[in-house]
Amino acid sequence: MILDRYFENAWAILGLKLGAILVLFLVAPIVVGYAEHKVLAHMQARLGPMEAGRFHGWAQLVADGVKFIQKEDIVPRAADRFVFTIAPVLVVVPVIMIFLVIPFGPGGWWGENMDLGLFYVMAISTVGVIGVLAAGWASANKFSLIGALRAAAQLIAYELPLVLAAAAVAMQAGSLSLVGIVEAQDHYWFVLPQIAGFALFVLASLAELSRPPFDMPVADSEIIFGHMTEYTGIKMAMFLLAEYAGVVALSGVATVMYLGGWHGFLVGWIPGPVWTFAKIGALAFFIIWLRATYPRMREDQLQKMAWKYMIPVALANILLTGVFKVVF
Amino acid sequence: MTPESRTITLPGEPGSAVAVTVAEGDLATREMTLNIGPQHPSTHGVLRVVITLDGERIHTAEPVIGYMHRGFEKLAEARDYRQIIALVNRHDWLSAFCNELGVAIAVERLMGLEVPERAQWIRMLLAEWNRVLNHLVFIGSYGLELGAITPVFYAFREREDIQEILEAATGGRLHFTFNRIGGLKDDLPKGFLRRSAELVRKVRNRLADYEGLLLGNQIFRKRTVGVGALPGNVAKDFGVSGPILQACGVAEDSRKTEPYLRYDQVEFDVPVGKNGDSFDRFWVLFRRMEESLRIIEQVHDRIPSGPVMPPKMPKTIKAPEGWIYQRTENPLGECGYYLVSRGDKTPWRLKMRTASFSNVSMIPYLLPGILVPDMIAVLGSVFFVVGDVDR
Numbered sequence: 001m002i003l004d005r006y007f008e009n010a011w012a013i014l015g016l017k018l019g020a021i022l023v024l025f026l027v028a029p030i031v032v033g034y035a036e037h038k039v040l041a042h043m044q045a046r047l048g049p050m051e052a053g054r055f056h057g058w059a060q061l062v063a064d065g066v067k068f069i070q071k072e073d074i075v076p077r078a079a080d081r082f083v084f085t086i087a088p089v090l091v092v093v094p095v096i097m098i099f100l101v102i103p104f105g106p107g108g109w110w111g112e113n114m115d116l117g118l119f120y121v122m123a124i125s126t127v128g129v130i131g132v133l134a135a136g137w138a139s140a141n142k143f144s145l146i147g148a149l150r151a152a153a154q155l156i157a158y159e160l161p162l163v164l165a166a167a168a169v170a171m172q173a174g175s176l177s178l179v180g181i182v183e184a185q186d187h188y189w190f191v192l193p194q195i196a197g198f199a200l201f202v203l204a205s206l207a208e209l210s211r212p213p214f215d216m217p218v219a220d221s222e223i224i225f226g227h228m229t230e231y232t233g234i235k236m237a238m239f240l241l242a243e244y245a246g247v248v249a250l251s252g253v254a255t256v257m258y259l260g261g262w263h264g265f266l267v268g269w270i271p272g273p274v275w276t277f278a279k280i281g282a283l284a285f286f287i288i289w290l291r292a293t294y295p296r297m298r299e300d301q302l303q304k305m306a307w308k309y310m311i312p313v314a315l316a317n318i319l320l321t322g323v324f325k326v327v328f
Numbered sequence: 329m330t331p332e333s334r335t336i337t338l339p340g341e342p343g344s345a346v347a348v349t350v351a352e353g354d355l356a357t358r359e360m361t362l363n364i365g366p367q368h369p370s371t372h373g374v375l376r377v378v379i380t381l382d383g384e385r386i387h388t389a390e391p392v393i394g395y396m397h398r399g400f401e402k403l404a405e406a407r408d409y410r411q412i413i414a415l416v417n418r419h420d421w422l423s424a425f426c427n428e429l430g431v432a433i434a435v436e437r438l439m440g441l442e443v444p445e446r447a448q449w450i451r452m453l454l455a456e457w458n459r460v461l462n463h464l465v466f467i468g469s470y471g472l473e474l475g476a477i478t479p480v481f482y483a484f485r486e487r488e489d490i491q492e493i494l495e496a497a498t499g500g501r502l503h504f505t506f507n508r509i510g511g512l513k514d515d516l517p518k519g520f521l522r523r524s525a526e527l528v529r530k531v532r533n534r535l536a537d538y539e540g541l542l543l544g545n546q547i548f549r550k551r552t553v554g555v556g557a558l559p560g561n562v563a564k565d566f567g568v569s570g571p572i573l574q575a576c577g578v579a580e581d582s583r584k585t586e587p588y589l590r591y592d593q594v595e596f597d598v599p600v601g602k603n604g605d606s607f608d609r610f611w612v613l614f615r616r617m618e619e620s621l622r623i624i625e626q627v628h629d630r631i632p633s634g635p636v637m638p639p640k641m642p643k644t645i646k647a648p649e650g651w652i653y654q655r656t657e658n659p660l661g662e663c664g665y666y667l668v669s670r671g672d673k674t675p676w677r678l679k680m681r682t683a684s685f686s687n688v689s690m691i692p693y694l695l696p697g698i699l700v701p702d703m704i705a706v707l708g709s710v711f712f713v714v715g716d717v718d719r
Contacts, residue, residue, distance in 0.1 A: 044478050044482070045481055045485050046481060142360060146700065212477075219475065219701065221370045221474075221704055222700055223700070224369065293478065293541070295542075297547055301550055301551075
């Protein structure tokens, strides 16, 4: 542990780690959000933000944040005030809690190394849906309600493939600890034997994040903005923060599970955390790229895809992994 | 199972409590009325559709129109014919040139005016560019409605190029007002045909982008094939025209069936679909654009020289007593002007038959029974401009 060398007090270490994770939680979504602005813009034959911060609009999202804080905080008269207010928090907190367990580098570059890390991630990542459902129901808006119910329905579709894909990784690594999973990828990354699982995990993550092509819960051309329709100001910003932080968090989990975490290749002198962040960045880029390319699917099409194709493939993947594990 | 009466209240709707009868063990549910529009991202302006929903399935749908009624027909009775040209390019703002064309031809035919040959060909050239301009908007925005956010930017990139050359010729971007009774305001500017020919090549090359992003896309196909299928005979009953009718397999196009300008002298095909579903409608729009480019190329080769206005025009244009119905193939379908004159400077009555109005009237037929996402896929593919619906 790096920090152990400098700090005696366990509480100081814990405080520093939590502080670092909070900073990461606030900075990473801004970086990804800015990247989305620019990447989408260039894919769409435009420039994107160019003014804020002078150089290629790098401060656009900072400016957006300041703007959100200034906006009037409107609660619809018919809304359930308490639930309406608590919902954004319910969406944001689980994402921070995923950040806690992602190992970014060897030797203590993580918040907490849990023995049940993977299980914990899977469990905590579903909590956000409760916030979405609460937001949709409390908004007293029919569009919000439809959006929230779509999000809940979507949960049924993606959760099983997500967990089944993760189960295969846990079997392969022989560990549920995220640090243990990275360490098990010393010789080769799990994306090689688990290529099907990787595809499933990324697809299911997209559905979990409500990112295109699975952005039915917020489908802006159909139901305005889903559960976020009635939100303004800082509460709206919290939803958006949760979305982009979610992209980073699930990219991080996918990196740890499939892309070897902090393990690099060819060049040995690049430190582990740089590798981790580079891989997270690559996955986030991929997610943004999909948004530029694909139309939106329909809720029932996602269900069909999940139950007819993704879950059978995930089960077969587990079976193969088991056979592989026993034979070799 | 004994029926049991329960009272339910919709969330957030004080006073919405109703008593419903439900079977034992069933949930007490009732249909939800949802207003799509007049302020909604996918209704292209202020169309309002009131739908009743069971879950996400639509039971009934009723378009409510008139939010954009501007009384063009009545206004036209107080404008002289030159002013009417500036008036009619406003009802369907995406096909301004084609609108003016209809009125100009109607008045010319009523007066028995001989329009110079060059003016006829230039009109055809600009009308076809206007058609491409219009179709690009719908191709781009249809992608947007299905969640593909990129094609719309490409479409508007091409549109900008086309607008530039149209601006060079007419001076206008939206309301060209380039037609005059008897011909055109001006001849084409120098080098227009060369620029136009270059642009045809450019646009044609870039159509491949849309083809890949939309027509060839697996998700796009899943979202549109078989959605909102319309049988040809029903379409005819509703008075549907243009790309939507052609998608139903009916090869009806006023440019072919009742040629005006010089459409009988150029070669082009009328694309027809098979099922009349959203995909076919979109596909037809795409093919129509290619056919328009084909017509434009032929015009480039065959455009004669000469004047663009008849040598002698009266100071005030008065249509002789009588009536006329002139139909033109507008980008969105058949646009007809029924003009009744009593020999004055102004028409006694100018009835507009606009394509969007008939297209929108089909909504109550198409929407019931489908899901909310499909509703967007259908609404986006019946191609309407709200100004053209309400006039």
